[in-house]
Amino acid sequence: MPELNPPKSALGMVAPGSADPAVPPNRRDAPEAERKTPHLRPVWVVLILLVSCLALTVYYSQVVMPAGEETDSFLPTTSYAFVLLLLNLDLIGFVVLTLLLSRNLIKAYFERRHRLVGSGFRTKLIAAFIGFSLIPTVLLALVASGLVNKAVDVWFNEQIEKVMKDSYEVARMQHAGHIALAVNSARAIGQELFREDLLVPEQRDLLAAAMARKRTEYGVAGIEVFSAKMETLTKALDPEVPAGVLDLPISQLVLQVINGKQEFTSVQEAQMGRLVRAGIPVASSSRRGELEGVVVVEAYVPESLLTKMEGIGRQYAEYKQIKAMKNPIKAGAYLFVAVITVLIVFSATWFGFYVARSITVPIQRLAEATEAVAQGDLSVKIEAKATDEIGTLIDSFNRMTEDLQGSKSKLEQANISLRQTNVELDRRRAYIETVVDTxxxxxxxxxxxxxxxxxxxxxxxxxxxxxxxxxxxxxxxxxxxxxxxxxxxxxxxxxxxxxxxxxxxxxxxxxxxxxxxxxxxxxxxxxxxxxxxxxxxxxxLTELIKAQKTAAWQEVARRVAHEIKNPLTPIQLSAQRLRKKFLEKAPDFDRVFDDATNVIINEVTSLKHMVDEFSKFARLPAPQMVRQSLHDVIQEVVTLYRSAHKDIELLVELDEDLPPINYDREQLRRVLVNLFDNAIQAMNQKGRLWVSTKYDTKRKRAVVTVADEGPGIAPEDQERLFVPYFTRKKSGTGLGLAIVRRIITDHEGQIQAGNNQPRGAVFTFDLPV
Structure with missing residues (x-):
């Protein structure tokens, strides 16, 4: 049983399991096994002595003293002095145990008064245990005390004493009756032998018959007649008496009678019972003063009767001894009840201290550890042992501190990393601000x-x-x-x-x-x-656009001059030839005139066509936006080209997730026609043409791709592909892709050109959704 002595507080007493203020903080963190020093505590000593004394009291009263005797007694047999000593030791143990219990209760009171950690809960718990155990224990003690008092009074009342005394007298009289029976019978038989002179040799047969008759008449176990010379003259024995009893030695008694010339009695104990013998001398009728013989009468006391007689006698003797110890027995019984009561209260109090300590000690450790954590010490660890929910709480707290310590370490590393990152971010921000400003x-x-x-x-x-x-x-x-x-x-x-x-x-x-x-x-x-x-x-862009416009118009002027110069040369040559033939009055003038005028007409038509295309590019109308499906115009153009170009395989892949968009249907149709025409001409009217759409959800753009498997785009033509009047076709004006780019730009879109894999060209433009 653990000691009920809590560690000392400021007044010398603190809660059980609380930390001793004298213990250094580093020692408080040591394992509990290291802080405990094994020693024999006072409560252990007192309890061992008290239990030993109680056990000895019971043992000596019930076992030791009755040993070796017949155990029909219903009361303990023990010596007055030894029992009194044991009772005094029990009383001393009771007093010491009460003092220890009171000391712990006083400590708990002062702990609560000074508001130590856990003292309030511990006091309530101890009070609850004492209250729940004290009331039934006191009631039980009062009832037990009353029963003990009544029982002792019943044991030692006058009626029992009278019965015990009468029983003893009956037993004593029974024993005296057997002796009297033997003596009286022996006297009567001796007188008859003397009167009838039956001891003479001539009367031996009559003697034997007379003794047998007398044995039956007096109801004795046996009659034996001896001569003065101790010779056995006759025996009359009861056949029902065990032979081992009647064979007990008799010579000593006969010798005493002969030598003393008076009657003697003897009581001999046998295994099967007791034999009472009475020897009477028989005087000689012829010789005065001489003995003729000795007659011995035997009375048999059976073992069962003997046992009862002895038991009654022993019980009466013990009763008289115990009666003298009536008051000590009462005091011992009361003391036993009081000790049991105190043991129950002590056990309840100890259990209250134990339960309270098992709760308050971990709570106090938790409070101390929490305070240490609050001060920044995350290495604290609670070593208190507990297996219930408190133990789970302690384990959780230890895991929490370990996690906090790990998190703190990670946080410190993260803080260092964050500082480095902040420095880098500040440097980058300063760099970005410098870039933005410059x-x-x-x-x-x-x-x-x-x-x-x-x-x-x-x-x-x-x-x-x-x-x-x-x-x-x-x-x-x-x-x-x-x-x-x-x-x-x-x-x-x-x-x-x-x-x-x-x-x-x-x-x-x-x-x-x-x-x-x-x-x-x-x-x-x-x-x-x-x-x-x-x-x-x-x-x-003012200066840039001005320069671009100047450069563009210079390029347009150059290209227009070049395009105009090309047809002017055949016109000039045709006119000069026609004038020469006319001045020469040449006979083939009519044929030359017809050829020259046809050349002039064709070249002028070409010039007119070029001027018309330039006019169209210059006055391209603003798009009329309508929200509609992009797939409708694509399907329309694809259907047109499938019917017109049998050697072209059109592969169409349209994204079903593409929502309707805002666009000018006619202008976008013109874009697709231009791209399809360029692709078909690049493939020499034969090959595969891919058309696909895709919805870019992140940018919210509709992406259209037109790809062929022609010769592709030369690297040097990539930058000039959408410039007006740039073309690699013999009959082209170079305005088709420029018009396509203009339309896509007016739709707030972008167009790009590149090479397809493994061969061919690919044009991709996107429009806002």
Missing amino acids: IAAGLMSIDRNGIITTYNPSAERILGLSADRFRGRSANEAFKEFGLDLFQTAYDRMLADDRDDVALDGQLDVQGKLVTIGLNASRMRDEANKDFGFVLVFED
Whole structure:
């Protein structure tokens, strides 16, 4: 049983299992097995002594003293002094145990008074155990005490004593009756032998018959007659008496009678019972003063009767001894009941302390460990042993501290990594800010709340407006205030159509001067595809467009001059030939005239056709947008070419997920016709032509691809492919692909050309959805 002595507090007492303030903190963290020093505690000693004394009391009262005697007694047999000593030792143990119990209860009281950790719960738990055990135990003790008092009074009342005394007298009288029977019978027989003179040799037969008759008459076990010389004259023995009893030695008794010349009695014990003998001298009738013989009468006491007689005698003697110990027996019984009561209360109190300690000690360890964790010590570990829910809580706490320590280590590493990352990010941010501030293009960023956050110096230069007038303001308010309609249009399209990018160009009035702006707006997204707003990059294209226009018109003038010069040469030659033949009055003038005029007419027709194509390119109408399916116009053109070109295999793959889009049906039909014509001419009217559509969900664009298996596009022609009047065909004008690009651009799309694999060319254009 563990000791009920809690560790010391400020007043010398703290809760069981609480940490001793004198113990250093590092020792508190040591395993509990190291902190415990084995020693024999006072409670163990007292309990061992008390239980030993109680056991000895019971043992000596019930086992030791009655040993070796017949055990018909219903009361214990023990010595008064030894029992009194044991009772005193029991009383001392009871007092010491009560003091120890009181000491622990007083400690618990002072612990609660000083509000030590767990003292309140421990006190309540101990009080509950004591209360639940004290009431029934006290009631049981009172009832037991009453029963003991009544039982002792019943044992030692006058009626029992009278019965015991009468029983003893009856037993004593029974024993005296057997002796009296033997003596009286022997006297009567001796007188008759003397009177009848039956001991003479002539009366031997009559003597034997007379003794047999007398034995039956007196009811004795046997009659033996001896001469003065100790010779056996006759025997009359009861055949029912065991032979081993009647064979007991008799010579000593006969010798005593002869020598003493008086009667003697003897009591001899046998295995089967007791034999009482009475010897009477028989005087000689002829010789005065001499003995003629001795008659011995034997009375047999059976073993069963003997046992009862002895038992009654022993019990009466013991009763008189025990009666003298009536008060000590009562005191011992009361003390036994009191000790049992105290043991029950002590057990309940100890169990309360044990249960409370098993709960409060881990709780206190948890509180101390929690305080250590709160101070930043994550290496703390609770060593308290528990197997219930408290043990689960302790295990969870230990795992939590281990996880926290691991997390702290990881957090420190992450913090170091984060610092390095922040330094890198600061460096990159500074680099990006430097790039943004130094790039020639204007840059403006708008967050997802519509607030302008970035406005670089190039934007100030291009728009002539300082950054302070834009940063931190709503984009819609700033665009409206400064008349930035092009920016407002791009921003509205990004919001309305949920586009990822928009490309526009137009003119703005910057400080009274028209400036051509090329604007590209893109949506900013992170790796998780989360929207962060928009970035607008714009350039002043005034000088660039002016230079491009100059260069374009120079190229157009050169190409037009070249195209006009080509037909003028045959016209000039035909006119000169015609004039020569006319002046010569040549006989073949009519034939020459006809040939020359045909040449002139054909070349003029060619010039007219070229001028018409140029006019068409110059006055290409604005697209009329209608929301409709892109697949309808593709299927229409595919059907037309399948019926017109039998040697062309058209392979069509259309994306069913592509939604309807806004486009001009006639212009887009012209785009497809131009691309199909170029592909068929490249394949010399024979081969496979692929047409496919795809919906780019991320960019929200409709992608159309037209591919052939012709000779492909030469690398040097890639950059000039969409330039007006550039062609590799003998009869081409070089305006077909330029018109295609113009239409796609008017639809806010883009077109690209490249080589197909393994051979051929591929044209890809995309339109906004």
